[in-house]
Amino acid sequence: MDINLVEILKKNALNITAPRLNILALFYEHTGCLSHDDVLKALGGVIDRVTIYRTLRAFVRKEILFCIPTANNHLLYSLQKTGTPNHTPVRHAVFICKQCRRIYPMDSIDLDLKKMPGNFVIHHCSVVIKGKCKACQGFP
Numbered sequence: 001m002d003i004n005l006v007e008i009l010k011k012n013a014l015n016i017t018a019p020r021l022n023i024l025a026l027f028y029e030h031t032g033c034l035s036h037d038d039v040l041k042a043l044g045g046v047i048d049r050v051t052i053y054r055t056l057r058a059f060v061r062k063e064i065l066f067c068i069p070t071a072n073n074h075l076l077y078s079l080q081k082t083g084t085p086n087h088t089p090v091r092h093a094v095f096i097c098k099q100c101r102r103i104y105p106m107d108s109i110d111l112d113l114k115k116m117p118g119n120f121v122i123h124h125c126s127v128v129i130k131g132k133c134k135a136c137q138g139f140p
Contacts, residue, residue, distance in 0.1 A: 003028050012062040019047045023055050027065065032105045033076035033094060068094055068126050076103060093126070097133035104133065 005024045009016050022043055027034065034042075039052050047055075056077055059065040067075045076094065093106035106129065116122060134140075 008064065012064060014058060014062060019043075019051050020055055020058075022046060023052065024059070024064070027077070027079050033068065033078045033103050035074055035076055037074075039077075066126060068128055070096065070128070078105065093129060095129045095131065095133070097136055098130055099132055099136040102133060102135075 065077045066080045093109045095104040
């Protein structure tokens with residue numbers, strides 16, 4: 001892993017602790033979104049559920065992670081992408097299959113945010129798209 005996890009925590013004025021390093025490493029090793037339960041399953045023997053919850057909340061507050069609410073009132077977490085140098089807002093989209101409940105990051109979707117009405121300034125945009133994935137439709 002080329003990412004310096006300690007530097008990420010330092011840059012965000014967070015104390016460097018084993019639970020924070022383990023949770024951050026998990027997100028860098030995993031592509032896509034993780035729920036609190038996913039993190040608990042992966043690190044539950046090492047970190048308790050309350051510490052996981054507090055760490056996820058701190059990472060969202062510091063914009064290391066972003067969260068997306070799902071229809072069943074759960075939150076999904078993923079690494080925050082950085083905006084571009086010309087201050088384009090950060091954009092995230094995920095596709096949730098209603099049949100198999102698998103979550104697919106949609107990094108290639110173009111969300112044109114230049115056409116906002118009025119004097120709104122967007123800092124972050126998250127989109128949840130629901131439907132049926134290609135596997136559940138019978139496509140290879």
